Amino acid sequence: xxxxxxxxxxxxxxxxxxxxxxxxxxxxxxxxxxxxxxxxxxxxxxxxxxxxxxxxxxxxxxxxxxxxxxxxxxxxxxxxxxxxxxxxxxxxxxxxxxxxxxxxxxxxxxxxxxxxxxxxxxxxxxxxxxxxxxxxxxxxxxxxxxxxxxxxxxxxxxxxxxxxxxxxxxxxxxxxxxxxxxxxxxxxxxxxxxxxxxxxxxxxxxxxxxxxxxxxxxxxxxxxxxxxxxxxxxxxxxxxxxxxxxxxxxxxxxxxxxxxxxxxxxxxxxx
Amino acid sequence: xxxxxxxxxxxxxxxxxxxxxxxxxxxxxxxxxxxxxxxxxxxxxxxxxxxxxxxxxxxxxxxxxxxxxxxxxxxxxxxxxxxxxxxxxxxxxxxxxxxxxxxxxxxxxxxxxxxxxxxxxxxxxxxxxxxxxxxxxxxxxxxxxxxxxxxxxxxxxxxxxxxxxxxxxxxxxxxxxxxxxxxxxxxxxxxxxxxxxxxxxxxxxxxxxxxxxxxxxxxxxxxxxxxxxxxxxxxxxxxxxxxxxxxxxxxxxxxxxxxxxxxxxxxxxxxxxxxxxxxxxxxxxxxxxxxxxxxxxxxxxxxxxxxxxxxxxxxxxxxxxxxxxxxxxxxx
Numbered sequence: 291x292x293x294x295x296x297x298x299x300x301x302x303x304x305x306x307x308x309x310x311x312x313x314x315x316x317x318x319x320x321x322x323x324x325x326x327x328x329x330x331x332x333x334x335x336x337x338x339x340x341x342x343x344x345x346x347x348x349x350x351x352x353x354x355x356x357x358x359x360x361x362x363x364x365x366x367x368x369x370x371x372x373x374x375x376x377x378x379x380x381x382x383x384x385x386x387x388x389x390x391x392x393x394x395x396x397x398x399x400x401x402x403x404x405x406x407x408x409x410x411x412x413x414x415x416x417x418x419x420x421x422x423x424x425x426x427x428x429x430x431x432x433x434x435x436x437x438x439x440x441x442x443x444x445x446x447x448x449x450x451x452x453x454x455x456x457x458x459x460x461x462x463x464x465x466x467x468x469x470x471x472x473x474x475x476x477x478x479x480x481x482x483x484x485x486x487x488x489x490x491x492x493x494x495x496x497x498x499x500x501x502x503x504x505x506x507x508x509x510x511x512x513x514x515x516x517x518x519x520x521x522x523x524x525x526x527x528x529x530x531x532x533x534x535x536x537x538x539x540x541x542x543x544x545x546x547x548x549x550x551x552x553x554x555x556x557x558x559x560x561x
Numbered sequence: 562x563x564x565x566x567x568x569x570x571x572x573x574x575x576x577x578x579x580x581x582x583x584x585x586x587x588x589x590x591x592x593x594x595x596x597x598x599x600x601x602x603x604x605x606x607x608x609x610x611x612x613x614x615x616x617x618x619x620x621x622x623x624x625x626x627x628x629x630x631x632x633x634x635x636x637x638x639x640x641x642x643x644x645x646x647x648x649x650x651x652x653x654x655x656x657x658x659x660x661x662x663x664x665x666x667x668x669x670x671x672x673x674x675x676x677x678x679x680x681x682x683x684x685x686x687x688x689x690x691x692x693x694x695x696x697x698x699x700x701x702x703x704x705x706x707x708x709x710x711x712x713x714x715x716x717x718x719x720x721x722x723x724x725x726x727x728x729x730x731x732x733x734x735x736x737x738x739x740x741x742x743x744x745x746x747x748x749x750x751x752x753x754x755x756x757x758x759x760x761x762x763x764x765x766x767x768x769x770x771x772x773x774x775x776x777x778x779x780x781x782x783x784x785x786x787x788x789x790x791x792x793x794x795x796x797x798x799x800x801x802x803x804x805x806x807x808x809x810x811x812x813x814x815x816x817x818x819x820x821x822x823x824x825x826x827x828x829x830x831x832x833x834x835x836x837x838x839x840x841x842x843x844x845x846x847x848x849x850x851x852x853x854x855x856x857x858x859x860x861x862x863x864x865x866x867x868x869x870x871x872x873x874x875x876x877x878x879x880x881x882x883x884x885x886x887x888x889x890x891x892x893x
Contacts, residue, residue, distance in 0.1 A: 299730065404663070414745065428706050436746035443887055450565075451646065453647060455643050455647035456647050456649060456650075457642075457643070458612075458614055458634070458643070458647065459640075459643055459647035459648075460634050460649075460660070460664075461613075461614075461633070461634040462612055462613075462634050462635070462640055462641045462706065462709075463635075463640065463660050463664065463709075463712065464635045464664050464665050465635055465660075465664040466633075466635050466664075468702075469664045473660070476648055477651045477652075478650070478651060488853075
């Protein structure tokens with residue numbers, strides 16, 4: 291979007307906006323800076339010296355790799371579950387009318403509105419009551435609860451714009467349900483699914499609260515970082531990992547943003 | 562001969578709403594059949610029952626002698642031209658037209674050739690590379706037609722296909738559709754609420770009202786011998802003569818319909834029947850003028866050819882019509 295030049299903002303407002311942005315982003319830059327410090331026990335400013343050795347140290351630490359692999363696995367599986375269930379749910383809510391549709395819609399969105407701690411405690415007690423041992427899969431289930439919401443929200447908006455007669459036209463021309471999904475529905479909702487999936491992945495990848503309640507002995511990357519901050523040994527390793535987390539989550543979110551930005555011209559082309 | 566489409570007391574209810582209520586129909590092969598009725602009369606639901614998007618609540622449907630209940634839309638050899646065209650926005654025009662062949666597994670070269678051919682048939686050759694969004698309403702309509710015809714359906718269903726077009730284009734498309742149907746020898750089932758369209762295009766018309774078929778017949782039969790007050794009113798306009806007036810004129814018992822253009826100004830001669838009354842209003846419409854008269858408490862509208870001097874409102878008028886023009890209706 292390119293905005294036209296209107297009245298110029300007063301200097302004070304510009305300053306306030308700039309300070310606000312600095313406040314939001316300077317701490318993140320500091321995290322990056324301390325990933326290269328030579329001082330490993332405390333965060334002194336300015337850092338006494340800069341070094342790249344922590345990248346190598348991080349690379350060599352097995353616990354980092356274990357946490358990273360676990361996080362990637364959890365995020366991938368939770369996203370996959372969310373893509374399937376979120377899309378189906380969005381299709382049901384937007385393409386058919388049934389008793390209690392609005393309630394279903396609300397209940398699907400609720401997990402993201404609820405504080406994570408409530409979801410976490412609820413899931414933990416539910417798992418205990420059902421005698422389900424905490425494992426990789428309990429983390430995945432916990433993450434899927436809020437990942438579905440993101441996929442659902444993206445998909446439902448696109449489904450609503452998809453003319454219902456397109457599906458009928460496809461069936462009319464001889465395509466069965468699977469062909470209709472592949473050749474008509476998927477191309478029309480594809481970008482929104484990709485965007486929803488990426489957001490879901492990013493959400494899952496840096497989730498802490500629900501994970502604390504649903505994980506057993508394993509730690510995902512954010513949990514590992516939390517534990518690491520308490521120990522004053524090789525602190526910059528945590529910063530290196532933080533940098534990786536930022537990159538891994540930021541890129542999909544940016545991609546999702548650009549994918550959905552032009553969505554209107556794609557889905558509305560037929561009318 | 563097996564009917565192309567056969568309905569045997571077919572009903573489709575949505576909850577308490579009887580969208581289609583005990584419809585019997587038989588559409589012959591090669592026929593241009595119009596389903597005419599106001600909105601909500603059940604004509605579109607009937608079309609969707611043939612296409613397979615709806616299943617009958619009760620009754621029996623056959624398409625070329627084969628039972629249609631339970632057969633999904635994609636296994637029926639019928640194709641639909643949708644009211645909003647329903648072109649796939651993400652596909653090119655050529656891919657839109659070739660879609661039916663693609664899902665049936667026809668080879669790329671073959672379906673390309675067939676699609677180009679279909680586009681040429683609807684006078685859109687060379688438009689294949691464009692997207693639906695780049696076409697005008699009339700062009701999209703033609704693409705929708707080509708996309709249906711390329712599958713060589715045995716029955717083509719058209720759901721108010723001309724509704725979104727402007728008048729000039731609509732008249733042109735009416736001609737083209739009629740020609741296309743005769744050349745291809747296909748069965749067309751055409752849904753419309755426009756009685757002029759139905760009368761001018763169809764071989765036979767079914768008039769729908771409240772989920773029921775009120776009358777089926779050739780356009781002329783429907784127009785000249787409407788079976789009920791609803792048909793007489795909905796198809797063209799008509800004077801409904803009350804039983805009292807019919808009796809007073811010595812026409813027998815019942816309600817009769819009399820088309821305005823059958824009435825002329827002036828006293829009855831020979832076999833003609835005369836009516837006297839007072840002119841209420843006269844309006845100039847161009848080729849035909851309309852005179853409304855009050856004849857003993859009943860409004861009679863006469864369509865008079867241009868050139869006949871119109872009486873002033875309030876003047877005494879004498880109207881006459883041929884006895885054969887009067888049609889006694891079975892049910893009022």
